[in-house]
Amino acid sequence: MFHSYFFPISYAFMMFPIAALVFTLPFLIVQYRRHGYIHKLRALILYLLLLYLMNAYFLVLLPFPSSRHNAAPSGSIVQFIPLQFIQDIVDGSSIIPEQISTYWSLLREPAFLQVIFNVALTVPFGMFLGYYFRTRWVVCILLSFAFSLSFEITQITGIYGFFDHPYRLFDVDDLITNTIGGIFGFRISIWISGLLPRIEQLDTNIDRAAKRVSYTRRGIAFLIDSMVWSIGFGVLFGFDIKAAFWIVTGIYFMLVPALTGGRTLGKWMVRIRVKSSGNLAFFWALMIRYGLLYWVLLGIHALLLDSALLGHLSSVxxxxxxxxxxxxxxxxxxxxxxxxxxxxxxxxxxxxxxxSHVISWPEKRLQSDVSSNSPVES
Structure with a gap:
């Protein structure tokens, strides 16, 4: 029985790098905006959560039918009797109540092992809710039930119509056992929380303004700004404006930051801004900065695309x-x-x-962080 679980788990681990790659960009943006920097423990927990969710859904959904046009189930696809698994265990087991040694036979009983699996499946979910998200036990119960319900709905709909017919049973006992697993995980998170750093105190005594602006952070801002710049360039280019590159670059990277305290949309999203430490007026400092980067370094590439400019020159x-x-x-x-x-x-x-780039963290937010981490409130 256990070998059937290794197949979906192995697939989840193989697909994880791709999912992590897709997840990384929105993850970084959210972390920069919400916390002002990337904390390694917070990042590790969230990537582990992603890996867990992939394993959970792969275990529930795999293996798929051999074809999208699968045959209709021959029997009922819904089991609505609560705690039916107890009767299934009793019917399939060889336990003699007076002989304790016969209880070990449960470890070979598929119905019993299926219940244990369903409980264990959502224990990590409850642990994440309790430790990282700091939910209340009532919220944990509701979210664990909703998580399990998503499994059952995905199965009974044939992955929302991808397959012609359902290929798994909708079982109300799965909802019960999965929810119990979430509650167990929540209790475990309470027991081990004293051994781990408290999530709400990870940012204690962190001076965000003093942190170095990483090239990863700048690269994300540049990626977002490039998309916005491309839209503006495309509009002007569509109107056959010859200087579209120079106009859009000047407006977006020089004029806009001068009016917004050194921010573009990309910089605003990752909470950084450009500041000047020289004697020049801020706008002229931006002109030099982005004039060298975009008008000179990238501008020469724009000139190379102008066939009218270089067309009359020799091949040499x-x-x-x-x-x-x-x-x-x-x-x-x-x-x-x-x-x-x-x-x-x-x-x-x-x-x-x-x-230079500096982290743009609101003063009010900074004061709020300091007060929330004060000994009085903790």
């Missing part, structure tokens, strides 16, 4: 220009890699403009 000159641009790209790439490995916070264009 075209080759030399492309080689020159390639060398600039290579030099910037090496500079970026060195800065990342040395954990330098400023790149070349930032040093020249005397600007």
């Amino acid at each position: 000159w075209n080759m030399l220009i492309h080689l020159f641009v390639l060398l600039i790209d290579l030099a910037f790439f090496i500079h970026l890699v060195i800065s990342i490995f040395k954990k330098e916070t400023q790149l070349m264009y930032e040093k020249l403009s005397r600007t």
Whole structure:
């Protein structure tokens, strides 16, 4: 019986890297916005939760029928009698009440093992609810029941119509045993919470403003900003405006941050902003910063796409220009890699403009965090 569980578990572990890759971007954005930084323990718990959910659903749903057009079940697909599993265990077991030694035969009884599996399936769910999400026991019961109900509905609908007919039984006893498992997990989380760091105190004494803005955080902001910039560029390009690249870049990366205290949409989402430490006016500092990055470094690539500009040059000159641009790209790439490995916070264009990224954490939020972590309230 146990070998039938290894198949879906192995599939869940194989698919986990792909799911984690999809999960990472929204996870990072939420963590940066809600907590201001990434805490390793918080990240570990949430990735373990993702892995657990994948294993739970794979165990319930796999293996699939051999075809989407599966045959209709020959018998009933619903079992509505509560605690029917007790009768099934009694009917299938060889227990003699007066002989305790016969009780070991339960470990070979499929009906009994199925109940144990259904309880164990949702124990981790209750532990996550109790330890990480800090829910009350009533909420844990409701969420554990809803979690189990999602299993049963997914099964009886043939994964919401993907298969022609249901291929698993809707069993009310599964709802009962899964909910009991969630309650057990919740109780376990209470017992072990004293051995683990308290989730609500992970951010105690953390000075977010003093933390270094990582290149991962900047990369996420750049990804979001690139999507917004592309929409603006596409609109102007659709109207056949020749200078669309320069106009959209100037407005979005220079004018907008100057009016919003150094924020673009991407920077706002991950709670960072650009600040100036020089004597220049902030707008001119942004002009130097993003003029070097976008108008010069990326601008030369935009010029290479302009056939009217380079079309009259000989092939030799075209080759030399492309080689020159390639060398600039290579030099910037090496500079970026060195800065990342040395954990330098400023790149070349930032040093020249005397600007840098800082974490943008609201003062009111900071004061609230300090008060919530005070000895009086804890």
